[in-house]
Each structure stands twice: as C-alpha cells, then as structure tokens.
Amino acid sequence: GVSADAAAVGAAELPGEGDDEELRRRAEEAERELEALRGRQATSAREAEAELGNTRQELEAARAEGDALRAELEEARNRLRDQSLAGEDDRLVELQQRLEAAQDEVAMLRSAMAAATERIRASKEAEERARDDLEGSTEEAAALRRRVADLEGRQPLLDQLEQENEELLQRLADTQAERDDAKRKAEESRREASAAEERARSLAEHHQREADAAGRASQADREEARRELEAAWEELHARAAAVDEAAKKSEEREAVVRRREDEAAARETAAEHKVAAAQSEIGRVRAEAEERAKRFAHVQSMFSKKEAAFGERLEAAEARAEAATRAEAEAVSGRNAAKEEALAAEEAASELRQKLASLGRECEELKSQAASSEELLDGLRIEAAQLEHTRRQAAEAEQRADALWEESKQLQRESRALLLRAEEAEASQRRAEERLEAQKQHVKLLTAELERAKEDDPKPAPHKERTEDPEASSGPPDVSLPVDEEERASQLEELRSSNQELQARLAEVEAQAAKAASTSASRISSLEKANQQLSWQVAMVSSGGGGGGGGTVPARSPSERPLPPPTSPGFSFTSVAGWVLAHRRVLVSLYLVVLHVMVYSALTHGAFSFSSYGGKDLAASPPVSQPQAIAAAPIGNVTLHSR
Secondary structure, three states: OHHHHHHHHHHHHOOOHHHHHHHHHHHHHHHHHHHHHHHHHHHHHHHHHHHHHHHHHHHHHHHHHHHHHHHHHHHHHHHHHHOOOOOOHHHHHHHHHHHHHHHHHHHHHHHHHHHHHHHHHHHHHHHHHHHHHHHHHHHHHHHHHHHHHHHHOOHHHHHHHHHHHHHHHHHHHHHHHHHHHHHHHHHHHHHHHHHHHHHHHHHHHHHHHHHHHHHOOOHHHHHHHHHHHHHHHHHHHHHHHHHHHHHHHHHHHHHHHHHHHHHHHHHHHHHHHHHHHHHHHHHHHHHHHHHHHHHHHHHHHHHHHHHHHHHHHHHHHHHHHHHHHOOOOOHHHHHHHHHHHHHHHHHHHHHHHHHHHHHHHHHHHHHHHHHHOOHHHHHHHHHHHHHHHHHHHHHHHHHHHHHHHHHHHHHHHHHHHHHHHHHHHHHHHHHHHHHHHHHHHHHHHHHHHHHHHHHHOOOOOOOOOOEOOOOOOOOOOOEOOOHHHHHHHHHHHHHHHHHHHHHHHHHHHHHHHHHHHHHHHHHHHHHHHHHHHHHHHHHHHHHHHOOOOOOOOOOOOOOOOOOOOOOOOOOOHHHHHHHHHHOHHHHHHHHHHHHHHHHHHHHHOOOOOOHHHOOOOOOOOOOOOHHHHHHOOEEOOEEOOOO
C-alpha cells in the first residue's frame, strides 16, 4: 500500500515523457523557424543597407558634380569680374550646356533614387511580413516555452525574458521609425536640393537672357547685369551651402540611425544570449528534476524493501503467535510477546507510512519552493557541491544498517543454537531419567529376588565381601550380594552420579539459554532501534540531498528544525514536542531567570509586606535587618520567622 501510494505520488509529480518530447520537438521547430525569420530579416536589412549605400554614393557623385559646376561658375564669375562680358557668350553657352547635362544627370539620379526608394519600400514590406511571421512564431514559441516552464516551474524567468524581448522589439520598432524618419528627411533634403538646382537653372537661364540683352546694351548695363549675376551666383552659392548643410544633417541623422540600429542589433544579440542561457538553464533544471526523480525512486524502492522486511517480520510474528496458541500454559507468555512484537511491527509500519507521507509532503514543499522562488536555484547549485558528500553519508548509513542487521541475524542464530542445545540437553536428561527408572525397576526386581532367596535359605552363605543395599532399608544391615548384584549396585551409583551431572549440565545450559535469550532480546531491541534511527537518517539524507525540485539547506532532524508557525500545515504536537526537547536547557534557563526576576521584583516592591495580609505596617515596626526581613517574609498564607 505504501509503495503504491508513493508510486502514485511520483507519477502525479512527474510529467509524461511523450508530452515532454512533443513539447521539446515543437519548441526546437519554433526555434528553427525563428532563426530562419531572423536570417531573412537580416538579409533584407543588408539589401536595404546596400541600396541606401548605392544611393548615398550616387548622391555623393552628384554633389561632387555640383561642386565642380560651382567651381567653374566661380571661375567664370572671376573672369567676368576681371574682363568684360565680350567674348563670354560662348562660355556661357558651354556652361548652359553643362548645366543641362548636370540637370539630366540629376533626373537620372532622381529616377535611380525613386527605384531605390521602391526597392526600400519593397524590402520594408518584406521586413514587415517577416516581422509579422516573427511575431507569430515568437508567440507560438512563447506559448510552448510557457507550457514547458509551467511543467518545470520556470514561468517567472520566461515572463521576464518575454518582457525583455518585447522591450527589444519595441526599441527595434522605434529605431525603424527613426530610420524611416531619417530617410524621409533625406528625401526632403534631396527634394530641396533638386528644387534649389531647378531654381539655379532657371535663374541661370534668366541671367543668360539678361546677359544676352545686356550684350546688346551699353557697358553700364553690362556692369549692372554682372553685379546682378554675381548676386545671383552668391545666392546660388548660399543655397548650395544650405543644401550641403541639410545633407550633412541628413548624414548625421543617418549615422545616428545606424548607431541605433547597431545598438538594437547588440540588444537583440544580448537577448538571444539570454534566451540561450535560459534554455540551458531550463535544460539544467530538467536534468536536476530527473535526478530528483531518480533519488525519489531510489528512496521509494528502499522504503518498499524495508516495508517488505517489516512484512516478513510481521508474518514471522504471526507464525510465532499461531505456534504459541497450540502450546500449553508456558506458551501464554510467548503468545503475548508475539502480540507485542506484532504491535511493534505495526507501529513501525505506521511510522514508516507517516515518514513516507512526510517525505512526500517535503517533496511537495521542495517543488513548490522551486516553482515559487529563484533562491532555490542558488541553493541547488550549492547543494550540487554537497551531493557527493551526502551520498557517501547515505551509503555509510546503509552499510551500518546492514552491519547491524547482520549482527542481529547472528544473534538470532546463536539464540537458536542455544535453544537447540537446551532441547538436546532436555532429551538427554529424559533418556537418563528413563535409564534411571529402568535401573530402579531392575534394582527392585533384584531386591525382590534377594528377599525370596533369603526366605528360601535362612542361613546366609559365607562370603568375604559384604555390601549394604541402599534400597532395602528394612532388611538386615549385613547382606552379601553376588558379584553381578554388586556390579549392578555400582552401575546404579554411576547412573545416579551421571544423572546428577546431567541435571547440573541441564541447569547450566538453561541458565546460559536464559541469559543468551535476554541478551539477544536486548541486543535485538537495541538493533531495531538503531535500525529505525538509521532508516530515518537515510530517508532524511536522501530527501535532503535532492530537492526538487525545490529546499535549499541539508536535511536536519525534527529537533534541529525551527518551530513552524501555528497556521502552517507542518505545525503539530510532534514538531512542538521535538522543538521543546531540543531547546529544553534554554527553556529551563529562561524559566529560572524569569522566576528570579519575579521574586526580586516582589521583594523590592513590597509584595510580601504584612499590610497586604492584614498585619501591621512595616513602617510602624522597628527596623529589622535584611536577613530577618527576608526570613519573616510571608509566602502565600504562611509567614517564615527566623530564630
């Protein structure tokens, strides 16, 4: 019954292996899908970065081309400043052609930028789809991890990891939004640059038209046109500087976005490391749970063996009780002893069941502690270092128990040998008594024949040797016996002496058997007590070395444990009695201290004055010395007076 209950408890505590394998397989598949989605996301991010890099390179080339054009325009302005406008029409036409070529290149760059923007948008859509798939697989993996964690008591850690993962995803989304904002601002800067170039082109055309008109005008008009052209070029230069500043700001924002992307990637890598560490921790906790289950199975098998041994002892006691019922008056005490032994065996079995139940409760408490607190992990790590020492202690305790059991068996064999010797002595005594009775009958027959011979022949035959017949006390004292009669008398004496020796040996053997029986009974009782203590120690050591899973300190006896609160399920009279016995010296010391304090306070505050008992007041009495006052102090209704 106890082993079945323990097996039921173990089966209820441990999850099914098939469900665990299925959950583990699904978790691994979810992890693989998550890794694939992350790889696709990284690929799309790299493609977007490559497109953005190409666009930046094209923008840098366009910016360099614009710088070259500005340099040529500056050179042309210097020439206009040094020389007249005569002969510069061809140069202006060439500049106009180059400006148109630059505008064509800008248009090509715009189309390339639009294509890159379209590719970025497509990669962004793919990234959104991958993110949606990643979120779905993450939710599924989180559900699987939550289920595995529910089975293994690791839910708080996974919730924390899920929260950190959500925070990282939120940061990644914020970084993506910032990157999109930076891209949008870069697009606005590009549009502003294009608008500035368009305005510069229109202004150049306008100034060219004005220059053409000014070429046909006077020199003053040419000077005025040149000044206007210089002002226009200065305005164009200022706008180009503004465009450069906007481009620099866009580059700075892109650098900030890249830095934030790197930080997000680092956070994601750290989160992956944390997830890997959590998975390894889950594997370690699962291994510890399996080890704890193995230890529980070992303890269960050990208790089943001890229960079988107690069952055998109970059957032996019942057999002895049945044999005692068939005995006579002397078997009553044996039957009572057998009943007492059976009751002791039943009590031991009940104690074993109670210990097994307490072991189950302790296992439940350890598992609840392992599920509710992270401190058990530290305790398990510390306990892992002490596990080998605990196993050695358990092995030594089992060896001592086996040695004590073998010694008890040896004592039982010796007691059985003594009983066999006593039975053999009784059998030999019975045989000697039978021989003695036969000899007595033979002596009686010889005496009767001798009497008849005397009656037939009144004169005694002369004979040198005479002997006295010890049996014929009524005959004459001097009776001559034949030689065979003398031999028979000597044989009778020998039988009597041998009978006395046998009786002495029988008494000695009976004394030795009684002494050995008492010694073996005391030794057996002490060995049984030691065996019970060792079995309790082995059980406590086996339960304390695991988990768990789930306390954090080595196993202790009930007297060494702290007193549980009255509302806890472990509070009982046994725990209170064990705590009181363990701390009896402290309690007695506290009691004596409190008693001395009470007596001192009563003496100093006048609790033993005569006025409280209807006597005279001490203030009106003559001064009394302190020993006399103490000796005359009333105790209860009795007053002590010193002589």
